[in-house]
Amino acid sequence: MKVAKFGGTSLASGEQIQKVFQIIKADPLRKFVVVSAPGKRDQDDTKVTDLLIACAEQFLKHGEGKEQFEAVISRYTEIAKYLNLTMDIIDRISMDLLEILHGDRSNPNRFMDAVKASGEDNNAKLIAHYFNSEGLEAHYVSPKEAGLIVSDEPGNAQVLPESYDRLRLLRDRTGVLVFPGFFGYSQDGQIVTFSRGGSDISGSILAAGVQAEVYENFTDVDSVFSVNPNIVENPKEIAELTYREMRELSYAGFAVFHDEALIPAFRAQIPVQIKNTNNPTATGTKIVHVRSYTNGPVVGIASDNGFCSLYVSKYLMNREIGFGRRLLQILEDDNISYEHTPSGIDDISVIFHQNQLDPETEEKIVERIYKELGADNVVVERNLTMVMIVGEGMRHNVGTTARAANALAQAGVNIEMINQGSSEVSMMFGVKGVDEKRAVQALYEEFFSN
């Protein structure tokens, strides 16, 4: 059995939903369909979720909001008409939404969660209705009835472990099951949404619960590229990558995925297949636990900029137990989250996103380091870029570092920092921001052109 999740652009119009139907029909293993609310039809469009938020705000302020309500309903109506559905489904959606809007508004966060969740919920009802109208047995499944129980944190729900066993029972139902993404129910029956983009989370939880053989995530790109197409023209696509590789790449500019969303699937060891609703025959990219790596050591190259380095030196530093820990404590006191800490004998640098360091904080921190740690020298350098090469294949591959360092040297890029040795699947080079493009291109050339 497969879980297929469709994002907002895959469900933005009747035409798109027809594609989804074809995709589901084409593979009888696609028993579970997780849906978002209708998204943007074009760049200037507004997502149904945003229409719903505007609607909820209007009701919170004025106790009514006809215009906003109709904007939402008109989206569903347009879809229903395109799909030749009978209008009773629109009546059902209208009544459901009106009931929520005129319901309890005493807790604005809870009210907002319920209104937002209706976007997915009603879309699931509409899609199940449509599938049936096309002769495919399909059932809308409410997360409440299915037992998707979450913590009671509006806008940031966390799945509770007992959900998985309940969701597993869905396997025994007949037909295609259409499941709304984005929300669950608290133990006392309240709607609670996940963080934004949370339909990915629902799909991941459902895939883990029903022990799917694959979690298909349909979006609007064919696959993940091996490097940013804005830096390298027509880069290679990645057919298969491991969770670890995906995480390393997502760190630096590969915004494929809300990576927290993958945790349930990751822990249940379910592979994730990224596919394109608009081109479903394209292979896509598969995220797996283990892969064979026969295509060279590197699977992808990522880069991210806007880093700074805080350099601290003190003669005989390495005799002082606790120096590094106390330095990190000083940063933590200002809520600075750091990335790396390369160290010499008597010096250590801490690399972090420079947007965490306004001039005032910088002054305070530098002063504390001189005073409390007795440092000899403290220097802050800004505008560093981290360039990362990622691949399970580099693990025991003598010479990968040499190839990378050579490529950078030949491109005239000075390596300010190297971080290698903890992760077996990545190697990170710190370079000056101005060298980013050249560095990425040189590494791509080295590892992907032949």
Next chain:
Amino acid sequence: MKVAKFGGTSLASGEQIQKVFQIIKADPLRKFVVVSAPGKRDQDDTKVTDLLIACAEQFLKHGEGKEQFEAVISRYTEIAKYLNLTMDIIDRISMDLLEILHGDRSNPNRFMDAVKASGEDNNAKLIAHYFNSEGLEAHYVSPKEAGLIVSDEPGNAQVLPESYDRLRLLRDRTGVLVFPGFFGYSQDGQIVTFSRGGSDISGSILAAGVQAEVYENFTDVDSVFSVNPNIVENPKEIAELTYREMRELSYAGFAVFHDEALIPAFRAQIPVQIKNTNNPTATGTKIVHVRSYTNGPVVGIASDNGFCSLYVSKYLMNREIGFGRRLLQILEDDNISYEHTPSGIDDISVIFHQNQLDPETEEKIVERIYKELGADNVVVERNLTMVMIVGEGMRHNVGTTARAANALAQAGVNIEMINQGSSEVSMMFGVKGVDEKRAVQALYEEFFSN
């Protein structure tokens, strides 16, 4: 003015002390002579300091120790005879030592310090006596009279800052001043010794106090080698290196110097010249603050083994503020001093000397990391070697990393870890212990053969 410090082997016999005299006579700028106690004349010999310790222990136990006392005096006597000195100097030394031995023994640490310090103190008296007998005006200077005031920690004295101003006044005295190393006086007039090897410390303090143009440190090697001669045959000598380079090299097997000893000279920006008493015309090695680096990027290669790596991974680790700091705290709770912490996105490794990790501690630490930090995976790997290339010249030298990585790859050495980016003057490669020799040889070949 120069401060010349002579180690134990340089003063082990009358013959050696004659060489010292020639060295002092050869350069009128050598106004300050800091001396150790007589050291070993050959491999199987016993240092006077060790004879004194045995003597003190005997007196502490039995209130007497004729045999041990005579063993000490016979060393001075042999020297005095060889140098044709009148025997009143030996009487003076004997009386001084007897007075200490029969003095207050109620505080054994203090008693031990006084007995040990007499080794340097009496040697200074003897040497001043000898210089005068050769027609060179020389004066023994007591650290008490000169004002070398230290903290009252027997065996671990720390110089007090007011000492420097007092020592400066020594500049105005006439003749060569012979100053015993290894000890100072507490504020209430008690002898307190530095940590073992502390004559280097005395010389460094004196050099800072008198604002010497150079601190000459005479030992028994011509100079510092660029690499361990047990690994590479006939390696190049280092003519000049900076304090930073010296510190980085001393970290990994370059036991030139008790590097704490250099702090006073380092802070006062006084260069240190390492020279050979047995071959004083050899250039030696000079430790400076700034040097020109025209001879390639690398000045030395060092390696040290017996490291282990503690690898910790946790999905989404890098979202957790404080993870690294809490990990280091767990190690600190067991007094483990770490060296490096390379990190990936969701993993971090801590590199430290494996002799700090017995199986029991390992089990405890690993358990805490799983339990308190919720780690997914914790792995300890032992027998790593750190190979370090050091040089101020690599600072802005595009391609040094590439050259090093290439050399290692061609020697078939896998790089387990790289630490580069904090120190501008070193680059560290973690390799498996079995690869140490090949790695060092390959790097030497790359950077020193041409």
